[in-house]
Each structure stands twice: as structure tokens, then as C-alpha cells.
Amino acid sequence: MYLSIEERFKKIIPEPIKKIIRPVRNLFIKKNETELSFWRSRFQIDQGxxxxSHYQQLMLAIAAESSDNFLKGKIIADFGCGPRGSLVWASSASLRIGIxxxxxxxxxxxxxxxxxxGMIYVKSTEKVIPLPSNFVDIMFTINAIDHxxxxxQMCNEIIRVLKEGGEFIGSFNLEEPASPCEPQQLNEKIIKENLLNKLEVQSYRITKKGPESNPYAPFFEGNLSYQVGEEGFLWVRARKPSN
Structure with a gap:
């Protein structure tokens, strides 16, 4: 199996050594090249x-929905979508945008x-999402905003492009050490200060990671357990207030 540089670093090198060499390594690895290398490796694994198919179950679970009926006729987007077609399943939406x-x-x-x-792919910059203000009904993001x-700034952009009454549905990596691809080490405080305090939170679930083969297992099994400071995931659904 082909592994990208980042995957090799995570799988092969023991954690105590990672902590020592991570800052030096990060200086010499370019973010965009590393991310593209990751998707090239996935492309090979997926055999071209x-x-x-996994996105439907995952995104519905984060939204706490049993079907895509809540997307019917709506403009939806996925921030940090990657190239895999994360919104292919959401056929009831009127427009699907990958950012x-x-x-x-x-x-x-x-x-x-x-x-x-069946998606429109939009190239974002590190400062601006090139969509009109108050345009998107539902904005998804899956462990991408730490990239x-x-x-x-990007939290402000997500809020800007959401319609009043529009919804943010997201999964966040918590306390994952910064890397070239993921320069943000996020925690609950940072996420609340920059994003959630500006929204009306409807659903908030947090847990430590499951096994490597199924890291989201605690959410699906209903066995949520988390201690501040440990690596984990936060699943949130929130609404943009109407003025």
C-alpha cells in the first residue's frame, strides 16, 4: 500500500520522537504539496x-438526521471538501458546492x-470563500477547518456566506498536533470563541477517538467520553441568527 509522507510520519514514528522532530519537519514541508500527495495516495488506494459512499452515513450522523430530506431544495456546501465527491449522496439539494x-x-x-x-467545485483562498454573502443554506465541514x-478569518467567511437562518454542520479534530497540512491545533475554547459563539448551537457532541480502523465509532455506538486536553472529535450543528 502506498503511503504519503504525512501518513508514514503518523504510522511509523513513535509519538515521543514525533514531538521532538515535528517542529523541524514542519519548516521543510509545503502544505499544498503535502495535501495533494495525500489525495494522490487515496486515488491509488481507490484504484483510480x-x-x-461513506460520506452519506457520516454527514447524516453529524447532522443527527436519518435521511437527506432536510436538504431538499437547498443550496449546500462542503468546506475543505477534497476531490472525492463528498456531496454526491445529497441529491435532494438544489445545488451542491465543494469548497x-x-x-x-x-x-x-x-x-x-x-x-x-454532480457538484460545483469552488477554489477558495486562505482569506476569502468566493461566494456571495448570505448564499448557502447548509455548510458542512468534516475535519477540514484545521487545515x-x-x-x-475562515470562520468569519463561513458565517458570511451562510444565509440568515442557515445551518453549519461540522466535525472538528480536537487537540491534534499541528502539521504542515493542519496548522491549527483546535480545542473547544478556540472553536467557541471564533465560530460557535456567533451561532445558535443546536447539537453539540464530543468524544475521544475510537480505534484507528473506525475513529468515529463512539458517536455511532453512543459511548461518548472525553477529557479536556486529549485528542478527540467535536460534532456540532448550529444556526446563523436572523437579524
Whole structure:
């Protein structure tokens, strides 16, 4: 199995050694090249056609919904979508938008896959999501917002493009050490200060990670357990207030 540099670093090197060499390593690895390398490795693993069937179960679980009926006729988006077709399953939506800083590179590298997803892929910058204000009904993001360079700015952008009364549905990595691909080490305080305090929270679930083979298992099994400071996941559904 082909492993990217980042995957090799996580799997092979013991954690005490990682803590020592991580700051030095981060200085010499370029973020975008590392992320593209990761998707190239996934493309090989998926044998030339990205697998995306798992997104439906995961995104519905984060939203605490049993079907996609709540998306009917709505404009939906996925921030930090990657090239796998994360919104293919959401056929009841009127418009499906994938937002990613590498969207143009995905289009060049994985063109047959990208054009088969029934999604519009939009290239974001590290400062601006190039969509109108008050445009998106529902914004998803799955463990992607820690990839941004400026967390407060991109939180503001997510809120800006959401319609009044629109919903944010997201999964966050908690206390995962910063890396070239994920320069933000997030925790509950940072997420609340920059995003959730500006929204009306409807659902808030937090847990430590499950086994490597199924890291989200605690959510699906209803066995949530978390201590502040440990690595874990936060699942949130929140609404943008109406003025």
C-alpha cells in the first residue's frame, strides 16, 4: 500500500520522537504539496475512482438526521471538501458546492472523477470563500477547518456566506498536533470563541477517538467520553441568527 509522507510520519514514528522532530519537519514541508500527495495516495488506494459512499452515513450522523430530506431544495456546501465527491449522496439539494483551496489542482489531476460528482467545485483562498454573502443554506465541514492558515478569518467567511437562518454542520479534530497540512491545533475554547459563539448551537457532541480502523465509532455506538486536553472529535450543528 502506498503511503504519503504525512501518513508514514503518523504510522511509523513513535509519538515521543514525533514531538521532538515535528517542529523541524514542519519548516521543510509545503502544505499544498503535502495535501495533494495525500489525495494522490487515496486515488491509488481507490484504484483510480474515488470512493465516496461513506460520506452519506457520516454527514447524516453529524447532522443527527436519518435521511437527506432536510436538504431538499437547498443550496449546500462542503468546506475543505477534497476531490472525492463528498456531496454526491445529497441529491435532494438544489445545488451542491465543494469548497477547497486546491479545487483547481483537483480538476486538473482527477478530472474524470471531479466532473462525475454532480457538484460545483469552488477554489477558495486562505482569506476569502468566493461566494456571495448570505448564499448557502447548509455548510458542512468534516475535519477540514484545521487545515486553514487563518482560523478566525475562515470562520468569519463561513458565517458570511451562510444565509440568515442557515445551518453549519461540522466535525472538528480536537487537540491534534499541528502539521504542515493542519496548522491549527483546535480545542473547544478556540472553536467557541471564533465560530460557535456567533451561532445558535443546536447539537453539540464530543468524544475521544475510537480505534484507528473506525475513529468515529463512539458517536455511532453512543459511548461518548472525553477529557479536556486529549485528542478527540467535536460534532456540532448550529444556526446563523436572523437579524
Amino acid at each position: 475512482k474515488f470512493k465516496n 477547497d483551496v486546491l479545487a483547481d489542482l483537483y480538476a486538473d489531476e482527477f478530472s474524470d472523477n471531479i466532473t462525475s460528482h 486553514v492558515n487563518d482560523f478566525p
